[in-house]
Structure formats: structure tokens, C-alpha cells
Amino acid sequence: MVNTKQQEQPVNPNPSEELKKASVLDTIQQLGQTMTPAGESNIFCMTIIGQVEGHLVLPPQNKTTKYEHIIPQLVAVEQNPKIEGVFIVLNTVGGDVEAGLAIAEMIATLSKPTVTLVLGGGHSIGVPIAVSSSFSIIAATATMTIHPIRLNGLVIGVPQTFEYLDKMQERVIRFITSHSQITEEKIKELMFKTGELTRDIGTTVIGADAVKYGLINAVGGIADGIRELNQRIEQNRKQSSGGIVQ
Template identity: 90%
Template sequence: MDNSKQQEQEPVNPGPNEELKKPSVLDTIQQLGQTAVPASESNIFCMTIIGQVEGHLVLPPQNKTTKYEHLIPQLVAVEQNPKIEGIFIVLNTVGGDVEAGLAIAEMIATLSKPTVTLVLGGGHSIGVPIAVSSDFSIIAETATMTIHPIRLNGLVIGVPQTFEYLDKMQERVIRFITSHSEISEQKLKELMFKTGELTRDIGTTVIGADAVKYGLIDTIGGVGDGIRELNRRIEANRKLMPGGVVQ
């Protein structure tokens, strides 16, 4: 009996490479909201800080949040990855937890690789220290930044120690902002404790051009300006040898 026909009819088991299927267009649309994903690898890591910065307490599910415990491992991984040469941070945040925001800002400020921040929409409250923590900061012309004193939620014990703790925390925020931007401490406190502008709060809402005028942000611009500045700093960083001598 001829077994050739029988062998042709038997199904051939797929190899290990054939089992790996590329994601379908439908999967891509559902996961990323786009029909095509850029295939080329980039030497720039883009990190977004949006919604409310979530700290030690979990916010309600309807709140759009940025969890600091997600960002910190990403920044550590970026610092260790030799393929990543620069970090581009995009902000559109209403603020949030003070200690979580300062932790993110300190992480960005202590990275050894070039960093650029871009404020789109808003960089309010504790978003201000994050915005100024990079090597170079940019703000969109229509973006705003709300500068106001620290506030407490929940139970407050009315004793002098509580107010002393608040004052120390406020000084931490002010010291960080002034040391990472060109704004003076006097001007920052003037904006922070201004009355009459915000109907339900003390402080000031600063629009793009004013943020640059006060020295809070370096320049007005957008995504293209941020990428160009970051590439320029990456190129300058490449020319520096480990000993700090220009080639």
C-alpha cells in the first residue's frame, strides 16, 4: 500500500516559530487606540504624569491617577538601561499627594541622563516641583500652573505641632522649587499666598507666558521643542567622556 497520500493528508505540527502570532489590528486598536504601532526602538523614554498624583491612599476608581509606586521603578530601570539616553516627561496633572509628588521630583532631579519636562494643559499644585525638576522645562502657551499653600484632608489635630509640621513641609516644597528654577523665594511666596484671585483658595494661577516671566519655567513650546532640546542635550552628553573631558 502506498503511504504517500496518507502522509500528505496528515496535519503537520507547527513549529515553535509558527505558534507566535503577531497582534491583530483589532487587538492593537483595543489596547492602544491606534491601528499601527511604531516598530523602531527609541533612545528616549517618555513618561506621562496625568490626573492626580496618588500617594499612600488609594483614590476612588473614577479618578484618573498616576501612582508613584509605578513611576519610581520605571525611573530606576531607565537609569540602568544603557539604550535609554534621555527622558521626556509630559505633565497634565491637578496635583495630589505632597510626599509622593516630591518623591517623583527628587527621582527626576537625581537622574544622570538628560531630562526635559513639558507642561500640557496643567501642572498644578505638587505638579510644580515635578515640572521644574528636570534639566530643562517647557510649558505650552495655553497651559496653567496653580501655586498655592499645602492643604490637609481628613482629621486635623489643632495643636501647635500640626502647624509646625505643615510649615516644615511647605518649606520643603518652596526650597525644592527655588533650587531647581530661576524664581526667587520672595516671588514664589508672593504667588503662593496671594488672596483674591482664587475664589475658594489662596494662591495664583500662572499661565504659560507668566510662568516663563517669573522664572518658574525655562521657555514656551511644545512636543517638537522638547524633543529637539532633549536630543541636543543627549548629543552633548555623548561628547563627554567618563572623566568629563570633551573628545
């Protein structure tokens, strides 16, 4: 005789344990570790890594930062009263010029204190992003490649193409000089220097040299960046709470 009675499934008396195990497994898969920092922070950390992806989708093997992901995050940061500062970690080879400038303009126009930290590299269009914050820091071993704008693909050989490139170049130079201490003459000298890059014109600036030229504010690391941002947040709080005294 066949027993048609369904076997009862064991019920977990503690469902929170199952959720905890699933969370740990997910953390291992995503971050390679079993523990993540706990607690809510008043600082929003944004990473710009790999290549800045703009209007064209890059191949799947490329590590990219999509500007359509970054811009909504910055809008949310501006609207969220719990977030008092933004810490931008930069390690990028550059990418789309207009997308990079869009990100840089968004960071520069935030009402909240911002600090950028250049780790590894902040090359090409990463330079405007690096200088767009309230305060910029570069690691001692990090580099920044400054070079003229380049075009890929079909280029129409007419004077209008050169004028378009020249105007775009001026936009980048104007942004960099207005958000850092470097002069227009110096940035153009570094940009159009020959002999340093093997197959191109431009200059690779390392750590302390970026500070010497006035491109970046200081040499340091993550602790220096967080300390500077916390100081600026505290100053912002005092200004907000102090009001105007007649």
C-alpha cells in the same frame, strides 16, 4: 452507525498572521488605533497624568499616576545604557505631597538629560515635578496653580500641626527655588495671593507668565522638547567620549 473519527482541526499554515491579527486587535483596544510607532528609541517617555497617588488608594473613577509605578521605571532608566534621555509629559491636578516630591527628587537626581513638558496643567505638587528636570517647557495654553499645602480629613488643632505644615511647605518652596529661576519671595507671593482663586488662596499661572516668573525655562511644545533633549543627549555624548585632556 456513528462515526467516531474526530474531525481534524484546520491548521493555519502561517501562525505569524494570527499573532499579527491579535496584536492589531490589542492595539485597537488599548490605544484606539491600528498602527503604533515602530523602532527602538534612545529616549524614554514618561507620562504623569491625572492625580498623583501616594499612600492612600484613590477611587477607581479617578485618573491617577501611582508613584510606586514611576519610581521603579526611573531606576530602570538610570541603569539602562540604551536610554540616553528622559522626556516627561506632565498633565496633572496635583495630589499627594510626599509622593510628588519623591518623583521630583528621582527625576532631579538622574544622571541622564531630562526635559519636562507641561501640557494642560501642572498644578499643585505638579510644580516641583515640572521644574525637577534639566530643562522645562510649558505649552502656551497650559496652566500651573501655585497654592499652599492643604490637609484633608481630621486635623488636630494644636501648634504642632501648624509647625508640621509649615516645614512641609518650606520643603516644597526650597525644592522649587533650587531647581528653577524663581525667587523665594516671588513664589511665596504667588502662593499666598488672595482674590484670584474663588475658594482658596493662590495663583494660576499661564504659559508665558510661568516663563516670565522664572518658574519654567521656555514656552513650546513636543517638537521643542524633543529637540532640546536631543541637543543635551549629544552634549552628554561628547563629554563622555572626550574624557579629560591633560
